[in-house]
Amino acid sequence: MTVEITSAEELRELLGTPTEQAADKERTRLHELDRQWLAASPFCLVATAGADGSCDVSPKGDPPGFALVLDDTTIALPERPGNRRADGYRNILENPHVGLLFMIPGRADTLRINGRARLVRDAPWFAEMTVKGHRPVLAVLVEVEQIFYHCPKSFLRSALWKPETWRPDVLPSRAHLVKELEAPEKDMAELERHYGPDYLKKLYA
Numbered sequence: 001m002t003v004e005i006t007s008a009e010e011l012r013e014l015l016g017t018p019t020e021q022a023a024d025k026e027r028t029r030l031h032e033l034d035r036q037w038l039a040a041s042p043f044c045l046v047a048t049a050g051a052d053g054s055c056d057v058s059p060k061g062d063p064p065g066f067a068l069v070l071d072d073t074t075i076a077l078p079e080r081p082g083n084r085r086a087d088g089y090r091n092i093l094e095n096p097h098v099g100l101l102f103m104i105p106g107r108a109d110t111l112r113i114n115g116r117a118r119l120v121r122d123a124p125w126f127a128e129m130t131v132k133g134h135r136p137v138l139a140v141l142v143e144v145e146q147i148f149y150h151c152p153k154s155f156l157r158s159a160l161w162k163p164e165t166w167r168p169d170v171l172p173s174r175a176h177l178v179k180e181l182e183a184p185e186k187d188m189a190e191l192e193r194h195y196g197p198d199y200l201k202k203l204y205a
Contacts, residue, residue, distance in 0.1 A: 025148045025149070026146050026147070026148050027146075027147050027148060028073070028144065028145060028146065028147070029072040029073055029144065029147075030069065030072045030073070030075075030144065030147065034111060034147060035069055037102060037104065037111045038065065038067045038069055038075065038102060038111070039064065039065045039069075040064050040065070040104050041064060041065075041066075041067065041102040041103060041104050041111070042061055042062060042063060042064045042066065042104075042105070043059065043060070043061040043102070043103050043105075044059075044060050044061075044067065044077070044100050044101055044102040044103065045057050045058070045059055045060070045100070045101045045103075046058045046059075046060055046077070046088055046098060046099075046100055046140070047098065047099040047100075047101075048087075048088040048091035048092055048095070048097075048098055048099075048117075049091055049095050049097065050090070050091045050094050050095060051094040051095055054091075056087040056088045056091055058087065058088045060077055060080075062078065062080060062131060063131060066078060066129070066131075067102065068125060068128055068129055068139075070125065070141075072144075073143060073144045074141065074142065074143055074144065075113070075141075075142050075144065076120070076123075076125065076129070076139045076140065076141050076142070077100075077139060077140040077142070078126075078129040078131075078136035078139050079136045079137055079138045079139060079140075080131075080134070080136065080203070080204065081134075081202070081203070081204060081205060089119060089138075089140075092117045092118070092119055092140065093119065096116040096117050096118065097114070097115075097116060097117075098114070098115060098116070098117040098140070098142060099112070099113075099114050100112065100113040100114070100115075100142065101150075105161065106161050107152075107155075107161075108152030108153075108155035108156050108160075108161070109149050109150060109151060109152045109155075110149070110150045110155075111147070111149055111150075112146075112147065112148055112149070112150055113142065113144055113146070113147045114144075114145055114146040114147075115142045115143050115144045115145040115146070116142070116143045116145060117140050117141065117142045117143075118140075118141045118143075119138055119139075119140060119141075120138060120139050120140075120141045121137065121138050123139070123141075126139065131204060132203075132204045133204070134204035134205075173192070173195070174195045175188065175191035175192045175194070175195045175196075176188075176191075178191055178195070179191055
């Protein structure tokens with residue numbers, strides 16, 4: 001039988017009380033160490049929610065430092081070519097609240113930033129986000145409201161950064177997944193070519 005938790009009081013009774021350090025670690029402005037982390041991070045997850053409460057988490061990656069720090073309370077994330085679904089962007093238009101989780105390969109702790117976002121199609125600092133000749137057509141401008149570091153336990157439990165645990169071939173290739181789930185009419189050889197070495201040539205195209 002499933003036993004559901006239905007109140008904050010019940011949840012607190014079950015999990016216990018956070019330590020004073022954990023409860024008080026939230027900040028509202030970037031510290032110099034946060035700037036250094038962002039300068040070293042090549043990857044983050046962006047969580048958004050629509051007006052109806054439906055959620056989306058999108059991965060964003062680029063050379064380290066792709067998150068542009070504009071001041072102590074504002075950062076910007078460039079758009080890069082993707083599948084054009086724009087699920088997260090559409091959510092931001094309906095609900096500006098976003099959650100960002102910045103990672104550094106090999107580090108088990110992560111930097112979390114929560115704030116309010118806007119979509120910007122141009123600004124003087126767009127040129128600073130140009131990579132391999134690609135100037136973004138839009139950027140997500142985030143006003144920082146809450147920032148803190150997550151402890152490393154989840155990454156340590158999962159052994160995420162330990163190469164000896166990596167099994168990229170545990171599932172069929174990307175091309176096989178697309179053939180089975182998204183485009184059964186496509187030729188398998190064509191899909192393998194598309195998601196093969198040539199795919200790297202289209203990262204900014």
